[in-house]
Amino acid sequence: MRAQFILSEIGIGLRRNLSMTISVILVTFVSLTFVGSAALLQLQISQMKDDWYGKVEVSVFLCAAGSQKPTCADGEVTDAQKAAIQAELDSPDVKPYIQKVYYESKQQAFVSFQKMFADQWWASSITVDDMNSSFRIKLTDPAKYQVVADVLTGRQGIDEVQDQRKIFDSLFLVLNRATMLSAGLAAVMLLAAVLLITTTIRLSAMSRRRETGIMRLVGASNLFIQLPFMLEGAIAATLGAALAVGGLWLGVRYLVIDWLSSSVTSINFITERQVWLVAPFIVGAAILLAAISSLVTLRRYTKV
Amino acid sequence: MIRFENVSKVYARGARPALDSISMEVERGEFVFLVGASGSGKSTFLRLVLREERPSEGKVFVAGKDMTTLSAWKVPQMRRQIGAVFQDFRLLPNKSVYENVAFALQVIGKPRHHIMTTVPDVLEMVGLAGKEKRRPHELSGGEQQRVAIARAFVNRPPILLCDEPTGNLDPTTSLGIMRLLDRINRTGTTVVMATHDDEIVDQMRKRVVELSAGAMVRDQSRGVYGSAR
Secondary structure (H helix, E strand, O other): OHHHHHHHHHHHHHHHOHHHHHHHHHHHHHHHHHHHHHHHHHHHHHHHHHHHHOOOOEEEEEOOOOOOOHHHOOOOOOHHHHHHHHHHHHOOOOHHHEEEEEEEOHHHHHHHHHHHOOOOHHHHHOOHHHOOOEEEEEEOOHHHHHHHHHHHOOOOOEEEEEEOHHHHHHHHHHHHHHHHHHHHHHHHHHHHHHHHHHHHHHHHHHHOHHHHHHHHHOOOOHHHHHHHHHHHHHHHHHHHHHHHHHHHHHHHHHHHHHHHHHHOOOOOOOOHHHHHHHHHHHHHHHHHHHHHHHHHHHHHHOOO | OEEEEEEEEOOOOOOOOOEEEEEEEEOOOOEEEEEOOOOOOHHHHHHHHOOOOOOOEEEEEEOOEEOOOOOHHHHHHHHOOEEEEEOOOOOOOOOOHHHHHHHHHHOOOOOHHHHHHHHHHHHHHOOOOOOOOOOHHHOOHHHHHHHHHHHHHOOOOOEEEEEOOOOOOOHHHHHHHHHHHHHHHHOOOEEEEEEOOHHHHHHHOOEEEEEEOOEEEEEEOOOOOOOOO
8 A cells, every 4th residue: 555655656656756856866967977977987997907907028128230329339238237227126125026937039039020010111111220129027917017127227228218108197197087088977967857856856845845745734744755755866966876877788789899899909898797786786777766856855845 | 721820921021921830720621711811821821731831930730731831842842732723713724624634634644544534534624625626725724713723633633722712703703613623622622712802702602711912811611701891
């Protein structure tokens, strides 16, 4: 009896304010889509970090014949300098951070360079002597790059110490900025959603003042009076959340998986799995949104 | 059943009190007229019993409970002991007669079978048998007030408060409503009725409590409306 009665009250309320209900659904839809996009971007970033940081190395380029650096004043790196650098890498201060070191000679560098740029017309003008020989260092923890860099930078015979992670930094910067933009828009939209839900509940409460007045008079409990309004907001917000999850799913399915993945194969993109990971939080956010709005509103409008 | 102990009610700071140190008691099963000019405090009296307001000073007891210290979440339970009828009927225009009365039971969570047996009973008692499906706007004023009384009484509350129930009705119709209230009173229900209607008060010969500018100026059993017109 109770449940049926409350459900019919909710139905009446939602239909009576149909345009408001639809706007609540749309605003929560848009705002939560932004929230979800921000979350998915962050998941994409952390996934790329996992993928790439495991593969990246610190490259210690040694002086080539034409190097201009002061540390390369002696011309091409000598065997003694190489031995000194190797000894430094084996010293107890640095050793624990290093997983593996291997040496790439000029010749090896030239071969892999020619392979990589085989199609380019300018590759043929590069000679073996243009290449740097290098130490390639795989760190136990890629984040500890600075320790190795500090030890090696400025040593005779070293042209440049390069952390390959730097290559990704600009990409991650772009993605992080996009996340911030998305989160910022989400915050504005969420505020709009809260205000809109508040207004909707208020309108709904006003349009049923007669009913709630009689309810109070005959001794209906507060919860009984307020529940239909709260559920109205919650239902509308949850529908918006469902649309947002659906929108994100479609976006990932058709934009990321079908389009991006096929055109940019070097990156491991997020899949629908991540969308399902984010979905409960989006629905949770919607319910929280509605709960906050109803608490704020109903306290004023349906007091005993 | 209802006891006021030195009750004062001041709405705005510094204003003349709506009720000024009222002490009185209504026994179980009594029928009491509350008379007095507009603004004499009749409505405030009823609102204090319903705990729509709290007294500024003094204590209000209803059915043995102190309404001044009653916690907010117990108020709904308390109000189920009190029926209330108003001058403007307060019916729901988009619900039928039956639904209007059933509404009062639905919202306090009564089971369906209980509603289905009680509502026709009470409608018959107020003389609206056969008009269950009508909407309020299809009824006369007197009939609408009967629906309101049915709604107030359907849960068999021990107390019925009426705020000028005949205020919008012609004398003949008013008489019918009074007969109905009298019958309800005879079932043991305590009835407190605020009114301006001198003819009715003079005819019924019940206890009369007169308020004037918030003060109680007369308490007379089997009284008449009196001179304060």
